[in-house]
Amino acid sequence: MVALVDRLQIVVPCFNEEEALPETARQLCGVIESCIARGSIANSSSVLFVDDGSSDKTWRLIEALHASQPQRYDGIRLSGNFGHQAALWAGLSASTAEMVVTIDADLQDDPNAIETMVARYHDGADIVYGVRSERQSDTWFKRNSAGLYYKLLGLLGAEILPQHADFRLMSRRAIAALLQYSETNLFLRALVHRLGFETAQVAYRRTPRVAGATKYPLGKMLHFAIDGITSWSVAPLRAIGIIGLAVSLLAFLLGLWTLWAKLFTDQSIPGWASIMLPLMLFQGLQFIFLGVIGEYVGKIFLETKRRPRFIVRETASDGIAARPDRREREGGAR
Structure with missing residues (x-):
């Protein structure tokens, strides 16, 4: 009798990533194929790209990837730019896989660490955090400001894991618990940490972007930092x-x-x-x-x-319906 293995889906938020997307898709597909060969994930495992209102050819590339390998690539296109955290939430809401990894399209977080994350999942962890062991590819300002920000959040009572961003693996029951939170102002690093469950950590080296320019300039970084503090701590x-x-x-x-x-x-x-x-x-x-x-x-x-966190415009998938945010559906049912 053949033992059943769990399905993995890698959720990738994208905003104007046409330059990076081909290489990102190739590397993530390679990781999935390697895990399948090891027998650690199901053959139906896939990558789910979430286009967060891109103005370039990002969505066309996602459609082309799905057309070329419909079993391996799926896509969701949001109707506008709702932000990185909302795009992650959209991907987590749409996925039905037993384990989900979230990773940015620039691949500064090492995709090869996903294999170790899957191993920790099989060891019993519901949440596996990707933790940066070093970040020499970042500028001096970004490295030091990030360290100061983590310390400040800790002093203000926000429980987060230092040197962890949004590169993590979550089990189905951890995702189900996360989706019970209903706030509009999302700060997933603190929300996920609050869930509890069994956790593990995987260290990796942060590398330069595979292509394109950063989508987090100083203004967006400051905005995200303020949101993180005010949405989580009084x-x-x-x-x-x-x-x-x-x-x-x-x-x-x-x-x-x-x-x-x-x-x-x-x-x-x-x-x-x-x-x-x-x-x-x-x-x-x-x-x-x-x-x-x-x-x-x-x-x-x-x-x-109670505005919806995101609105789906269309999908490139055989198994994902263009459904709205859960709160929008509940509001319309009243």
């Missing part, structure tokens, strides 16, 4: 209260000192600096605090709208 709001209390106490003590200097010494010289400098300081603090509070109010605003 520590900045608590810090505002503590800083406000400290500033108020300092102002009270300064007032007592000013009164003492006025009554008992001749050192008190009224002037522009004694009025304007504290005023500017406190006004600056107010604007900073209002900005932080505004970030959270904006998150509440988006969550209460």
Whole structure:
């Protein structure tokens, strides 16, 4: 009797990746064929590309890949650019495989580590994290800013795995648990870490992009960093209260000192600096605090709208229906 093996699907979010996609497809297909030869995954294992509203030939390439090898390549085309995290969510929602690996199309995360991830899955792990052992291919700024960001998130109470991005393997039951979360502001690194289950780690070296330019310039990196903090931790709001209390106490003590200097010494010289400098300081603090509070109010605003995380425009697959986000279906049923 032939033992049944689980099916693997590799989910790849794509945004304007026409230059990288042919090589990405070739390498990922090679990994799947190697795993099939070892008997660790089913013959029906495949790659699922999620086109996140690309404006180049990315979708045409995905269609061509599916036409050439329909068993090996599938595709989902979103109706617009919903963002990297939403594209990952769309792929996880559409996949029905027993184990799913998520990896970026630039292949800076080593696809050869997938074989070791599958082995850890067979050892009993529901979530296998890809962890960067070194990232010399990144710029000095990106390496150091990433390290600082991981430390900051830890201080603010967001439980994430340092040097892990979105390269991971998840079992079917881990994905089912993840899809129960309903927030609009997705930060998958923290959500997946929160699931629990049995976990394992696979170390790999981060390499340069196979082709094309980065889709995460400084502006997007900062936006993602702010989203990660404000969607997962209320520590900045608590810090505002503590800083406000400290500033108020300092102002009270300064007032007592000013009164003492006025009554008992001749050192008190009224002037522009004694009025304007504290005023500017406190006004600056107010604007900073209002900005932080505004970030959270904006998150509440988006969550209460219950907008779909993504909308599927079309698919290149024999087994994936062009279905909307689960929350959109539930909203239409009410």
